[in-house]
Amino acid sequence: MTKVLIVGGTGRIGSSIARDVLAHTDANVVLTGRHRQRGHAVIHNLGQRSQFLQLDLSDLATLREAIAAVDLVVHAAGPFHHRTTQVLQTCIQEGVNYLDVSDYRGFTHQALAWQDAAQAAGVTAIVNTGVFPGISNSMARQGIEALDQAESVQLSYIVAGSGGAGVTVMRTTFLGLQHPFDAWIESQWRSVQPYTEREKLTFSQPYGDAHVYWYDMPEAMTLPTSFDLKTVKTKFGVVPDFYNHATWLTAHGLPAAVLKHPRTVEFLSQVSYWMTGVSDRFTGTGVAMRCDVKGQKAGETVYYRSLFVHDSAAIAAGIGAGYIAEYLLSGQMKQPGVYPVEQILTTSQFLAAADSRHLEIPAAVLPHDDAGDDR
Numbered sequence: 001m002t003k004v005l006i007v008g009g010t011g012r013i014g015s016s017i018a019r020d021v022l023a024h025t026d027a028n029v030v031l032t033g034r035h036r037q038r039g040h041a042v043i044h045n046l047g048q049r050s051q052f053l054q055l056d057l058s059d060l061a062t063l064r065e066a067i068a069a070v071d072l073v074v075h076a077a078g079p080f081h082h083r084t085t086q087v088l089q090t091c092i093q094e095g096v097n098y099l100d101v102s103d104y105r106g107f108t109h110q111a112l113a114w115q116d117a118a119q120a121a122g123v124t125a126i127v128n129t130g131v132f133p134g135i136s137n138s139m140a141r142q143g144i145e146a147l148d149q150a151e152s153v154q155l156s157y158i159v160a161g162s163g164g165a166g167v168t169v170m171r172t173t174f175l176g177l178q179h180p181f182d183a184w185i186e187s188q189w190r191s192v193q194p195y196t197e198r199e200k201l202t203f204s205q206p207y208g209d210a211h212v213y214w215y216d217m218p219e220a221m222t223l224p225t226s227f228d229l230k231t232v233k234t235k236f237g238v239v240p241d242f243y244n245h246a247t248w249l250t251a252h253g254l255p256a257a258v259l260k261h262p263r264t265v266e267f268l269s270q271v272s273y274w275m276t277g278v279s280d281r282f283t284g285t286g287v288a289m290r291c292d293v294k295g296q297k298a299g300e301t302v303y304y305r306s307l308f309v310h311d312s313a314a315i316a317a318g319i320g321a322g323y324i325a326e327y328l329l330s331g332q333m334k335q336p337g338v339y340p341v342e343q344i345l346t347t348s349q350f351l352a353a354a355d356s357r358h359l360e361i362p363a364a365v366l367p368h369d370d371a372g373d374d375r
Helices: 012-024 036-046 060-068 086-094 105-112 115-121 131-146 167-175 219-226 242-253 262-283 313-330 347-356
Strands: 003-007 028-033 050-054 072-075 097-100 124-127 149-160 181-185 188-192 199-202 209-214 231-239 287-297 300-310 337-340 363-367
Touching: 003 012, 003 060, 012 028, 012 036, 012 072, 012 313, 028 036, 036 050, 060 086, 072 086, 072 313, 086 097, 086 115, 086 124, 097 313, 105 124, 105 219, 105 337, 115 337, 124 313, 131 149, 131 219, 131 287, 131 300, 131 313, 131 347, 131 363, 149 209, 181 219, 219 231, 219 337, 300 313, 313 347
Parallel strands: 003 028, 003 072, 028 050, 072 097, 097 124, 124 337, 149 231
Antiparallel strands: 149 287, 181 188, 181 231, 199 209, 209 231, 287 300, 300 363
């Protein structure tokens, strides 16, 4: 029987991945976590094809033994700001395919450096799956392929409250505010401050108009290397808008040394999670994304725009990782090396996976004058 090991599988994202894998493949899933009681509660809800393995990632011997016993490893133990590539390295050494839901540029850079080793071992490894990054990467590829020549891509994401994804996502958000990051703008890398250049955009209902800010995401690093583009922007925001103002004040009002202190990050994360526990009742925990690609088609300057919305950010992340797992398990995706999603998942595969999971991603090519907003 095919087995999938989900590292960090008892968390909100990990358990969502497990549900998708169980629904769309015949595989059994092994979920790891540090807390036995929580693990058994999760597998009780998932059913007979799931089991729990108590595991701390610092226990390398048990980690290696667990990886060697499965057909695919899914790394969902964030925040990835604090992770090494040990899980990926062990998969390469054991000849086991790998995917993760990493969302941190530094981790992505380290993982991609194992390209040659993965190729030599015959291991297919895919980083940055999930919703953003993940589904967002494929939306960008679809838009780029729809034009004769793409010039720029802007990926914009909003999350309602906690997104249903737990306190780990809060930690990731505040960790992402700590440093300026490099963005590909007008064919050169430029330093950008996170949570700047507030912009109002229109998303799918029920969100409509919402505000987004510069935010560091792996797509800002991988898309310029995957495609011939002049500019790539990644922007993020939260609804209700109150959280955006609070996040801006955190990013620009606190001294850098205070913001970078682990206790500050943990305090802010716990307080924010408590607050969203209240607001989630009114706003829901959904996610919306918008992909804008500017370029040329039939000699005219046009915009390609696609939209995505889901009522749970955590479930959407599970879907975005789950269909990659499905393709790897079925053998439809076999390309030894380490890749971001847009370099290995074809648009036809993306659309087929979206259709099988009843995801709607409306898209249109718009004349330059009809692009709306301030595109």
